[in-house]
């Protein structure tokens with residue numbers, strides 16, 4: 060069985076930053092990424108990144124290029140197309156889709172996944188959760204769209220889509236916005252947006268390449284059905300924690316850590332979106348947390364060495 064000093068789960072900016080710090084502090088590490096490319100969510104950022112100083116990047120892909128070209132990343136042991144499946148807290152073994160590793164430290168940087176709407180699981184009109192309402196909105200020009208959700212991302216999407224779509228329905232389960240006032244303001248007065256409060260999708264049916272959504276609503280006067288071309292669920296994200304059983308979580312499956320990014324197991328750390336919750340998800344925080352976690356691991360190793368001397 061392969062023995063790994065620091066196993067990094069996830070090749071987004073958090074995992075890559077951790078790999079850079081491992082190299083810098085002389086720790087040997089292996090980074091495992093489940094997809095066929097490094098960068099994680101960065102590939103889905105089509106807007107300009109202005110809040111990751113000191114540079115401004117025109118989109119996430121440009122930042123990925125810079126990261127991958129980093130000399131410390133070039134020297135790292137990275138395995139793509141391999142998924143962490145489970146951990147054994149007693150033996151400190153990590154099982155992946157391809158192997159089993161014995162590890163000293165595990166650093167979880169698996170990011171977030173979109174929440175799904177079970178009723179729409181088999182609906183062909185549901186857009187990919189990574190659909191960009193800026194870069195790809197022209198592909199739905201003149202169509203009728205249902206955006207589901209009442210948070211910032213739902214309203215941002217509705218506002219962007221309204222520039223191209225014929226009609227945008229915003230289906231909100233509750234009776235008020237979760238979105239911040241600035242996003243509420245952005246959709247106010249847009250004539251092709253209709254908000255359906257306290258409304259949920261109960262069923263769907265495909266008819267002549269369009270989708271009839273059956274709705275249940277507590278509000279009198281809301282339609283019982285709407286016909287749309289596309290549906291964009293924007294009902295939040297959750298931490299990618301499948302397989303990491305026994306670790307404490309908060310909110311929507313986010314890993315709870317102490318101030319050194321350590322979870323409730325002394326050999327496991329969590330950094331980036333998987334440990335932050337949606338409100339604090341950001342590049343800067345992910346990078347800073349990676350530094351903190353790897354430095355803490357390095358100090359643990361030094362302490363263990365000096366105690367055994």
Ligand SMILES: Cc1cc2nc3c(=O)[nH]c(=O)nc-3n(C[C@H](O)[C@H](O)[C@H](O)COP(=O)(O)OP(=O)(O)OC[C@H]3O[C@@H](n4cnc5c(N)ncnc54)[C@H](O)[C@@H]3O)c2cc1C
Pocket residue numbers: 068069070071072073074091092093094097098099100101103104105106107108109110111141142143144168169170171299330331332333340341342343345
């Ligand atoms: C549209 C959009 C715009 C954004 N704009 C900004 C912005 O302008 N400024 C800013 O600061 N932030 C922005 N963000 C947020 C920022 O992108 C994230 O906070 C950051 O990329 C999170 O990085 P991460 O490494 O924690 O997670 P991710 O990028 O999600 O990476 C996690 C990686 O882990 C892999 N993985 C998951 N599960 C497993 C497993 N079991 N085994 C192995 N690998 C696994 C995934 O495939 C993925 O590659 C934006 C996000 C989006 C979606």
